[in-house]
Amino acid sequence: MSGRVLVVDADYDTLDALANAIRARGHHVALARDGRAGLQSAVEIAPEVIVVDRDVPIFDIRTFLDVLRDNPRTSHARMFVMGTGDVAHLASIDGRAEPIVKPFNANEIAARIDELLRAARAPKREPELRGDLSQVALFDILQVFAANRRTGRLRVEADGRAGEIWLREGRIVDATRGYANGEKAFYRILANPKGEFLFTPGLAHPDERI
Numbered sequence: 563m564s565g566r567v568l569v570v571d572a573d574y575d576t577l578d579a580l581a582n583a584i585r586a587r588g589h590h591v592a593l594a595r596d597g598r599a600g601l602q603s604a605v606e607i608a609p610e611v612i613v614v615d616r617d618v619p620i621f622d623i624r625t626f627l628d629v630l631r632d633n634p635r636t637s638h639a640r641m642f643v644m645g646t647g648d649v650a651h652l653a654s655i656d657g658r659a660e661p662i663v664k665p666f667n668a669n670e671i672a673a674r675i676d677e678l679l680r681a682a683r684a685p686k687r688e689p690e691l692r693g694d695l696s697q698v699a700l701f702d703i704l705q706v707f708a709a710n711r712r713t714g715r716l717r718v719e720a721d722g723r724a725g726e727i728w729l730r731e732g733r734i735v736d737a738t739r740g741y742a743n744g745e746k747a748f749y750r751i752l753a754n755p756k757g758e759f760l761f762t763p764g765l766a767h768p769d770e771r772i
Contacts, residue, residue, distance in 0.1 A: 597621030616645030720757025
């Protein structure tokens with residue numbers, strides 16, 4: 563995984579420290595020492611994260627951020643605003659930009675940026691599915707999951723008791739209800755036509771007792 567990061571600051575030491583820390587985590591870093599060069603680099607590389615000093619030369623910081631958000635190449639980027647002083651004052655510059663108070667630990671900033679980039683690349687989790695068994699039969703739900711090769715946990719609650727059916731690529735691999743497990747638990751769950759269900763996709767079960 564390699565993300566694109568732009569750092570804009572007139573101070574060479576700040577640029578060097580952040581560049582080294584971010585690159586050490588495997589990301590591409592572009593550097594600029596003023597607002598004009600920063601905007602040019604931003605349009606060229608379409609960074610996912612932009613770190614800019616509050617006192618960036620040539621452009622007012624608010625103008626700089628507004629221009630970036632108006633450009634489709636940079637409108638999606640996460641913004642950080644660096645500067646000395648109070649964190650609340652930095653945060654007030656732009657409510658959508660994350661403040662960084664100088665002096666700072668470059669490795670901590672790099673870790674935060676790395677976290678954002680990894681989260682942006684993480685596969686989107688499917689939403690949970692819930693409903694009432696009075697409206698759709700449990701057997702029909704399992705048939706649909708089988709046809710669509712779903713993997714996850716189907717939890718069924720009825721008469722104050724809960725049972726779980728585990729699926730792997732549409733195939734039922736295990737079930738639990740009370741002290742029962744495997745096929746015995748599965749048939750006990752099927753025997754009750756009432757209750758509520760909740761399917762949580764993506765959960766894998768290590769055992770295969772059915």
